[in-house]
Amino acid sequence: MLISMITSNSPSIESSRIAHSIGTALDRFIKNNQNQFLYASGELSQLLRDIALASKVVNREVNKAGLIDIMGAMGSTNTGGDQQQKLDVLANIRFTRALAKGGEVAALISEESETFVDLNNDGKYIIAIDPLDGSSNIDVNVSIGTIFSVYRRKSPAGMPIQDEDILQKGTEQVAAGYILYGSSTMLVYTTGHGVNGFTYEPTLGEYFLSHPQMQTPESGKIFSVNEGSANSFEKPVKAYIDYCKEKNYTARYIGSLVADYHRNMLKGGIYIYPATAKDKNGKLRLMYECNALAYISEQSGGLATDGKGNRIMEIQPTGLHQRTPFFVGSKEMVEKAEAFNS
Ligand code: AFP
DSSP: OHHHHHHHHHHHHHHSGGGSOOOOBHHHHHHHTGGGSSSOSSHHHHHHHHHHHHHHHHHHHHHHBTTBTTOSEEEEEOTTSOEEEHHHHHHHHHHHHHHHHHSOEEEEEETTOSSOEEOOTTOOEEEEEEEEETGGGGGGTOOEEEEEEEEEOSSOTTSOOOHHHHSOOGGGEEEEEEEEESSSEEEEEESSSOEEEEEEETTTTEEEEEEOSOOOOSSOSEEEOOGGGGGGSOHHHHHHHHHHHHTTOEEOOOSOHHHHHHHHHHHOEEEEEOOOSSOBTBSSBIIIIIHHHHHHHHHTTOEEEOSSSOBGGGOOOSSTTOBOOEEEEOHHHHHHHHHTTO
16 A cells, blocks of 8 residues: 555656756766876876865865864964964875875975975876965864866976976966865866866765856956955055945955855956065965966856966966965956056
């Protein structure tokens, strides 16, 4: 009797929410799209999987912050003179370990290390990574992120790493992405064929494709900038911010680059970190913060410049921890901000 009742109701179960497909898992997606990579060797796929795995471990730690002793400062500073948080250090260890294990990575550039980390001369890839960006937000339970760029080494594998391998322009990236540890955890990446976003399903321990072929709206109404330093912004930046206010745009600034960028990419907006009196070249790092987001931005229809007419990805790095002013987001908004320079 019970069985016949269920059977008679079953068409609605098939089409109900509980029976909805959960989507494509990241692993399967990477495998299905392997032929899009310039070097279809499977190594880049493995490398992306390694990053995803390390991010799951970091995600677990981030979610436990507050319960165990991983919040707060280490008592040391990183390359930029910022206080190192315990989770910064932990994330750096997790990503370095995961990337070292696979053998695909020759060297790692990290916010947490003064010089590059030499991993394996036989490796073909160079990774630039900010293992945990926005870490001053950890203690107050605000979204944080990981940002990464992947480059192919220039010198032949087997040789010691050269400057030309390390100091590559953003245009040379073969993949880039970020992980946002937010109200849900997302991994967003590009290999130069559009941008795809995956949401982490913690009970299954997997990322699933939730945001296929992401597009930045052409324009938007959100501007994100730390106006606390506005007195020392250059005139064109001040003028653009006044313009945003005249237009009644919405001000949104978390102080966590990945979160601010991600929101603007989805809703339409501009993120600005300009030169200030304190930081003459802005605060953000070209190699492991700006280039990855610039690549993702361009791949999703947006734009990224230094606010002075230079495309971020074309800036030749001269140092691992080089800073640059950063204007990124909806194309029309970045173009408008640039126009205030002329
Ligand atoms: P922390 O990692 O020290 O929190 O810095 C975060 C960050 O690099 C970036 O994520 C923010 O957008 C930016 O700095 C915020 O800087 P301000 O506090 O100067 O606005």
